[in-house]
Amino acid sequence: MGNITLGRYIPMDSPIHRMDPRAKIIAMLFVLIAIFFRAGWIGYGVIFVAVSIVIILAKLKPSFIWRAMKPMLFMLTFLLIINALVIKTGNVLFTIGSFSLYSDAVLSTLYIAVRLLLMIMITTCLTATTKPLDMTLGIEDLLKPFTKIKVPAHEIAMLISIALRFIPDLIEETQRIMKAQESRGVDLKEGKLKEKIMAILSLIVPLFVSAFQRAEDLANAMEARGYAPGEKRTRYRILKMHGRDYLLMFGALCILIGMIGIAKFL
Amino acid sequence: MQISFQHVSYIYNEGTPYEYQALNDVNLDIQEGKITAIIGQTGSGKSTLVQHLNALLLPKTGEIHILDRVIKASENPKQLKALRGDVGLVFQFPEYQLFEETVLKDVAFGPKNFNVSEKDAIKRAKEALQMVGIKEDSYEKSPLELSGGQKRRVAIAGILAMDPKVLVLDEPTAGLDPVGTKEMMQLFKKLNSDYNKTILIVTHDMEQVFKYCDNVVVMQDGSVKVHTSVDEFFRDAESCEELNILPPAVIRMKKMLNENGFHIEGEIKDITALAKAIAKEVKHG
Ligand SMILES: Nc1ncnc2c1ncn2[C@@H]1O[C@H](COP(=O)(O)OP(=O)(O)OP(=O)(O)O)[C@@H](O)[C@H]1O
Ligand SMILES: [Mg+2]
Numbered sequence: 001m002g003n004i005t006l007g008r009y010i011p012m013d014s015p016i017h018r019m020d021p022r023a024k025i026i027a028m029l030f031v032l033i034a035i036f037f038r039a040g041w042i043g044y045g046v047i048f049v050a051v052s053i054v055i056i057l058a059k060l061k062p063s064f065i066w067r068a069m070k071p072m073l074f075m076l077t078f079l080l081i082i083n084a085l086v087i088k089t090g091n092v093l094f095t096i097g098s099f100s101l102y103s104d105a106v107l108s109t110l111y112i113a114v115r116l117l118l119m120i121m122i123t124t125c126l127t128a129t130t131k132p133l134d135m136t137l138g139i140e141d142l143l144k145p146f147t148k149i150k151v152p153a154h155e156i157a158m159l160i161s162i163a164l165r166f167i168p169d170l171i172e173e174t175q176r177i178m179k180a181q182e183s184r185g186v187d188l189k190e191g192k193l194k195e196k197i198m199a200i201l202s203l204i205v206p207l208f209v210s211a212f213q214r215a216e217d218l219a220n221a222m223e224a225r226g227y228a229p230g231e232k233r234t235r236y237r238i239l240k241m242h243g244r245d246y247l248l249m250f251g252a253l254c255i256l257i258g259m260i261g262i263a264k265f266l
Numbered sequence: 267m268q269i270s271f272q273h274v275s276y277i278y279n280e281g282t283p284y285e286y287q288a289l290n291d292v293n294l295d296i297q298e299g300k301i302t303a304i305i306g307q308t309g310s311g312k313s314t315l316v317q318h319l320n321a322l323l324l325p326k327t328g329e330i331h332i333l334d335r336v337i338k339a340s341e342n343p344k345q346l347k348a349l350r351g352d353v354g355l356v357f358q359f360p361e362y363q364l365f366e367e368t369v370l371k372d373v374a375f376g377p378k379n380f381n382v383s384e385k386d387a388i389k390r391a392k393e394a395l396q397m398v399g400i401k402e403d404s405y406e407k408s409p410l411e412l413s414g415g416q417k418r419r420v421a422i423a424g425i426l427a428m429d430p431k432v433l434v435l436d437e438p439t440a441g442l443d444p445v446g447t448k449e450m451m452q453l454f455k456k457l458n459s460d461y462n463k464t465i466l467i468v469t470h471d472m473e474q475v476f477k478y479c480d481n482v483v484v485m486q487d488g489s490v491k492v493h494t495s496v497d498e499f500f501r502d503a504e505s506c507e508e509l510n511i512l513p514p515a516v517i518r519m520k521k522m523l524n525e526n527g528f529h530i531e532g533e534i535k536d537i538t539a540l541a542k543a544i545a546k547e548v549k550h551g
Contacts, residue, residue, distance in 0.1 A: 010283050063281060173362075179322045180363035183355040184424060185379025187347060202375070205365035209410065 007167050010128045015244065016058035017129045021138030023245035027252035028126045034256040035118055037263035044114050050255060051121045058129045068120050076116070080109045127164070136161035137239055155229050162218070170211060177206045269296040269319070269432070269464070273328035276314055280326070288314040290488040291328070296481070298432075301458050301465045303475040303496070305511070306485030312468045313358055315485065316434050319466070320353040321346045333431060351380040354430030358437045358468070360421035364409035369400065369420050372409050376428040387427070394423035399449055415442050422450070426457075432464045433457065439471070447471075451478045476500055476514040477536070484509055497533060516540050 016024075034047060055065065083105040090104030130138070136157045143153035178188065181202045188199050276289040288311045296302050304312050317323040318330050321337045329338035333352050357363070366372035373391035374384075382390065395405065398419040404412065409420055422438060435454070439447040455478050457463045469475060475482055475496060482499045484492040491509065492499070500506065503521040506513040513521075516537055520530050523544065530543045 012283070067282075176357070177363055179317065180357045180360060182322060183320060183350060183357070184363070184376040184428070185347065185350055187379075202363075202365050206362050209365075210362055 007123075007127045007164060009131055010060065010064070012059050012129070014057060014059045014129065016054060016125070019129075019248060020239055020241050020245040021130050021134040022141055022239060023241060023248050024126050024130055025135075025138050025142060027248045028122055030249070030252035030256040031122050032119065034252075034259040035115055035122075037259045039259040039262040040266070043259050043262045044118065046258065047118055047255060048114075048121075050251065051118065051125065054125050055121065058125060060124070060128055064128070065121055065124055068124055069117060072116055072120070076109065076113050079112060080105070083109045132161050132165045134237075134239075135164060137235070137237065141239060152229075154233075158229070166211075166214070169214070170207070173210055174203070174207055177203055177210075268298060268331070269333075270294065270331045271315075271318070271328070272331070274318060274325045274330060275327045276311075276318070276323060277326050278314075288488050289318075289325075292488075292490055294483065294490050294493060296464070296466065296483075298464045299458075299462055300480040301454065301467065301478060302481045302483060303479040304466060304468045304483045304485060305470065305472075305475060306491070307510070310485040311488040312485050313436050314488075316355065316436055316466060316468060319432065319434050320350050320355050322355070347380075351428055352430055353432045353434060354425040354428050355434045356422050356425045356436060356438055358440070360424075361414065361417035363421060363424075364417060367408060368406050369395070369409050369412070370405040373420060373423045373427050376424050380428060390427045390429065391423070394427040395420070397426060397453055398423045399446075415446050418442060419446075419450075430463070432466070434466045436468045437470070438467065439469070439474070447474075454478065472506075472512060473514045476517070484511075 031047060031051070035044075037043070055062075084101055087105040087108060088100075088102055090102045090107065093101045093103055093106065095101075127135075139160055140153050140157035143151060143156060147153045181199070182188070184202075186199045186202055187195070188203070191199065271292045271294040274289055274292040275287065278284070278286045278288055292315065304315065306312050314323065318325060318337065319332060324337065324339055326339060329336055331337075333349070335346075335349055337346075337349075364372050366375055370388065370391055373394055374387040377387040377390050378384065392405070400416065400419055400423065404416070409417060412420065418438070418441070422435075425433070433454070438454075439450050442450060451474055454465055454467065458465050467474070467479065479496050482492070482494060482496050483490055486509075500513055500517050503513045503517050506517075512518075516534055519540060520534050523530055528544070528547055530540070530547065532543075534540050534543060
């Protein structure tokens with residue numbers, strides 16, 4: 001709980017940080033889609049190397065990615081157990097009593113684990129290197145063509161950026177409330193079921209109350225400064241694509257096409 | 267017995283780009299049975315310091331001795347629940363921790379967690395609510411219906427109901443009205459003198475420190491800058507001003523008088539004492 005890093009912006013000066021958010025978003029989408037083609041280990045290897053290069057360029061520490069991955073470990077363990085019980089193909093790795101573990105169960109879990117890891121790496125590349133404000137601008141610009149078919153581009157962008165903006169706040173708030181309740185003798189780790197439910201309630205109720213309070217405060221503050229979603233707004237920052245931005249998108253597109261190729265023809 | 271910090275350091279978000287050393291080799295002995303004020307500029311580490319007292323934060327290095335227990339980096343938090351009952355910590359803005367359906371239930375929540383029976387917990391809750399000045403007709407209200415100041419009182423009552431030996435209050439009166447502030451401070455003073463509770467108060471209000479506290483700890487950039495008795499601390503205005511602290515009005519008055527030909531010496535605790543001292547000087551010419 002202490003150090004949730006998923007979705008957090010890391011202020012740093014790197015070529016990736018300076019890139020156009022639109023280019024980063026498009027590149028991320030390409031590579032994310034690429035992951036969903038069954039391109040096998042070679043394909044994932046290629047993506048891994050490419051994403052690692054971006055991570056190194058962005059000066060992100062591997063430990064940062066690892067911490068973002070940690071909360072997923074529980075899910076993966078759970079998945080491994082289910083796979084172990086259900087999948088009965090491949091070689092038998094070992095047998096305990098009437099239960100045997102098959103190689104395919106492990107392989108298939110590993111496969112998902114690798115995809116998950118890649119997904120987290122890719123999204124972290126975007127969120128850790130893009131200021132929430134730039135992200136909004138980027139999303140809004142990308143959605144602009146869709147305003148013709150009545151997609152509220154600006155509102156969606158604002159929504160996403162506010163959500164992103166509130167993640168660290170809510171985490172902080174959760175920790176604070178946890179501490180306050182722990183001071184009152186709440187034990188979030190041990191205890192009987194009834195105590196556990198009470199402990200979780202003592203956390204969730206204040207969290208909801210404060211989240212609503214924050215939302216209301218923010219809404220009032222925005223309104224007080226004359227914000228009206230439908231109005232035409234001017235911009236202080238104009239996004240501009242450079243050569244390196246096109247290069248990034250081109251690279252991501254190549255990966256996507258490559259993966260489709262591998263999945264189709266190999 | 268004393269509460270003592272020995273070479274305590276604490277780092278937030280260690281190993282991330284947000285790393286921040288909030289406490290830096292803190293050594294501090296706090297007298298039991300006294301009221302100790304902890305002061306210092308925002309961000310000087312006061313809240314971080316007090317959260318070590320009931321092991322909400324574990325030190326990165328060093329150890330804390332409190333009520334025959336030792337808190338250190340390797341301590342297993344499992345044995346610490348009893349400590350949480352003995353050291354009651356009221357957070358800065360504690361009103362956010364209220365969650366039960368009624369005020370009474372919320373206050374009884376703490377003692378119940380420490381295996382006090384339902385009946386006794388309610389009894390204690392009523393006593394605590396009375397102490398903080400919440401009227402009986404509010405007991406069955408939802409805590410969310412109360413005003414900010416009332417919420418604060420209920421939250422404080424929630425800790426008082428646990429009947430801790432050491433009471434730690436992080437800016438308990440911030441945002442209360444003057445009358446409420448005075449009532450609260452008098453309550454803490456009473457808990458100290460009548461029930462012999464050790465009390466630590468984090469505050470920005472020098473008048474409170476001067477009037478109600480015995481000792482004072484000044485924090486600066488995560489270290490203890492000064493630790494002395496309140497009388498000593500406010501003896502002369504200069505030492506306060508060196509630390510960028512505005513002394514209480516009475517002390518400033520005394521200083522101004524002395525700068526303009528008066529010779530007022532010794533302890534001046536309040537405005538009456540000052541008036542008497544002035545009268546004496548005037549009489550003697
Ligand atoms: N959860 C946290 N994560 C990271 N840094 C923190 C956290 N809590 C506090 N800090 C940092 O540690 C330093 C000390 O904070 P602390 O809350 O102890 O200050 P304080 O003296 O209580 O200030 P105030 O008078 O404003 O309450 C601050 O610079 C703050 O930014
Ligand atoms: Mg504080």
